[in-house]
Amino acid sequence: MQDFSNIQALLYDISRNSSEVAYKKLFVLLFPALKRFACCFVKSAHIAEEIAADVMITLWRNRDELTEIRNIMVYSFVIAKNLSMNFLKRESGKVIVSLDDLDIRLETDNSTPEQILISDELKNRLNQNIDALPPRCKLVFKLIRQDGMSYKEVAEVLGVSVKTVDAQLVIAVRRLAESVKKEFNLI
Numbered sequence: 001m002q003d004f005s006n007i008q009a010l011l012y013d014i015s016r017n018s019s020e021v022a023y024k025k026l027f028v029l030l031f032p033a034l035k036r037f038a039c040c041f042v043k044s045a046h047i048a049e050e051i052a053a054d055v056m057i058t059l060w061r062n063r064d065e066l067t068e069i070r071n072i073m074v075y076s077f078v079i080a081k082n083l084s085m086n087f088l089k090r091e092s093g094k095v096i097v098s099l100d101d102l103d104i105r106l107e108t109d110n111s112t113p114e115q116i117l118i119s120d121e122l123k124n125r126l127n128q129n130i131d132a133l134p135p136r137c138k139l140v141f142k143l144i145r146q147d148g149m150s151y152k153e154v155a156e157v158l159g160v161s162v163k164t165v166d167a168q169l170v171i172a173v174r175r176l177a178e179s180v181k182k183e184f185n186l187i
Contacts, residue, residue, distance in 0.1 A: 007072060014059075015066040023063075027056055030073075033147045034080045040139060041084035051083045073149065077157040129179040130172075137172040140165055 007029065013022035034055050039048035055076050059066065069075045130138060136158075143154045144165075151169075155162045 011066045011069070011072060014063050018063060023060060026059070026072075030059075030076055031056060034076055037077060037143070037147070038080050038084045040142065041081070042087055047087060048084075051080055051087065054083055055079045071153065071156075074153045074156045077143075077149075077153075081157060125183060126176070126180075129176055132179075133172050133175060137168045137175070140168040141172040144169055 007026070010022045010026045010029075013019040014026065031052050034052035035045075035048050037048075038051040039045055042048055042051065058079055059072075059076065066072070130141065133141065139158070140154055143149045143157065144151070149157070151162050151165045154165045158165070
């Protein structure tokens with residue numbers, strides 16, 4: 001998870017001074033998470049990279065208004081979701097795609113000490129259990145646990161209520177806990 005403490009200063013510098021240095025820092029902060037998020041929808045790292053790049057280009061083009069954006073993370077993720085859904089709609093012959101119908105893949109981030117210490121076998125089992133979650137549960141779990149978003153931010157990104165986000169995360173955690181209990185005979 002990245003440090004977003006100075007993001008407002010970056011946005012101000014980009015907006016008021018068209019600072020490319022600040023934009024590059026913002027890019028480093030946002031791009032990897034946007035790419036992972038888009039990949040959940042489009043199932044292609046290449047297309048997800050293009051979508052994440054398009055989001056970042058949109059931010060640069062609209063740099064004059066960046067300081068007016070209340071939450072740049074939510075704003076960026078909503079753009080990524082919309083671009084992903086538009087791509088899927090174009091590719092599926094104008095068929096409307098529901099979040100519940102998507103096969104969400106969770107990518108692991110090995111940057112924290114806790115994640116590094118977990119054995120590869122346990123990681124594989126956990127990822128299998130995560131992959132078995134319903135698509136919306138998987139997406140909510142990923143946004144909260146991996147990308148560090150708040151319930152409110154996830155609700156805004158997905159266009160659902162905070163209670164729905166909470167319910168989906170409860171379902172995900174409950175199912176993962178049950179799987180771990182069974183796996184290690186803790187029942």
